[in-house]
Amino acid sequence: MESNVMGKTVKAALLGATLLVAGFAATAQADTLADVKKAGTLAVATEMQFPPFDFLENNEYKGVDRDLFDEVAKELGVKAKYIDLPWTSVLPGLEAKKFDLVIAPVTITKERVKRYAFTVPISEATxxxxxxxxxxxxxxxxxxxxxxxxxxxxxxxxxxxxxxxxxxxxxxxxxxxxxxxxxxxxxxxxxxxxxxxxxxxxxxxxxxxxxxxxxxLPPFGKPSYFSWVGRMGDDDKSLIEAINTALVKIQKDGRLATIQKKWFGMSQELPTTVPEPQL
Missing domain, CATH: 3.40.190.10 (Periplasmic binding protein-like II)
Structure with missing residues (x-):
């Protein structure tokens, strides 16, 4: 009887250990970019009331972010799913994992970099x-x-x-x-x-x-930049890195300047790394 009990105990312990290892493996393999590429769609949110970055014209989404993210999606080999939300709902929705990225222009600040993963700048924001x-x-x-x-x-x-x-x-x-x-x-x-x-x-x-x-003129604010933001954490790190690679490529090959001239009437030279925030 004692041998039987001990055998069951050992089996239970081995099963528990196996499940624990499997859990760790699943966690280690969690990767938002891989999930996005598997689905073929990247869900991104913005507030479509912020021209020239995001706005609706005859019920069609237009602006800097639309044109730029269309190019990023091509580089990633996925389709973009654009979600329109009030500004006050955008960042909470990201944290709740209702979508994978915020493309509403977010100013890089000292407080925000503690909470969100910023991409390289997509525009000046002074x-x-x-x-x-x-x-x-x-x-x-x-x-x-x-x-x-x-x-x-x-x-x-x-x-x-x-x-x-x-x-x-x-x-x-x-x-x-x-x-x-x-x-x-x-x-x-x-x-x-x-x-x-x-x-x-x-x-x-x-x-x-x-x-x-x-x-x-002149602007009164400290020099600052707009970026897109994702979640902090290892699961989302590869997604942000892939988006940064795409943004730098788009800037270097002239596509970004074309988009800027279309909407701003001029082009801007932007940092190709996330700058230290002054705000």
Whole structure:
């Protein structure tokens, strides 16, 4: 009887060890890039209310990110599945593994690099201001003292204008919006005196409505960059590396410059590694 019990105990122990090893092996083999290539589809999310990077025109998704990620998907040999979400849902959705990458432009900051894996930059992102074209009272960033400024909630540009505002007297009132387009609408209507966003976004908006808007130069923010983001961790490391390889190739062969000229009217020389954030 004792021998029988001991035999069962040994078998149970061996089975447990086998399952444990198998579990470790499965964990070691988990790889998002391999899964994506096997499925043939890469699910990416953005907010399609952020021109010229992401926007809808006649219900068709267009912009810098669409054109650029189409090229990245070709390099990876997969099809892109584009998901439209409010900005406030994009990063939480990534962490919840509802998709594999965020292509909404995310400013590289010291806090965010602790939480997310950034790709190499896809655009410059220095914060600037836009005013109404007929407003003669704002000619430089410091002229927003005592005025009302609108910007997208949760963006680094909004955080920067709040910090900048603290250096002014009287301090400006900062109004938060769900997306930048709402801020622009209130600016045109006279409900705010200026809108804050990245310089590329504002340059595009002003170019589209020259009679309504004008960019306030120079930009007031610290030099910064937009990137795409993935999850931290070994499972997603190969995916980010593959995307970085594709982005560098696209920059070197001129495809990135073509996309930039299409949407910005000019090209930008970008770092080919993730820069140390200044924000």
């Amino acid at each position: 914060a600037a201001l836009m005013k109404r074209a007929d407003d003669k009272s704002i000619n430089r960033p410091e002229d927003i003292a005592g005025k009302t400024v609108g910007g997208g909630k949760g963006t680094s540009q909004l955080a920067q204008v709040k910090e900048f505002g603290q250096t002014l007297s009287p301090q400006p009132t900062v109004k938060e919006y769900v997306d930048s387009n709402q801020s622009y609408a209130d600016l045109a209507a006279g409900r705010v005196d200026a809108s804050v966003n990245s310089l590329p976004n504002l340059a595009f908006a002003a170019a589209q409505r020259k009679e309504t808007f004008a960019v306030v």
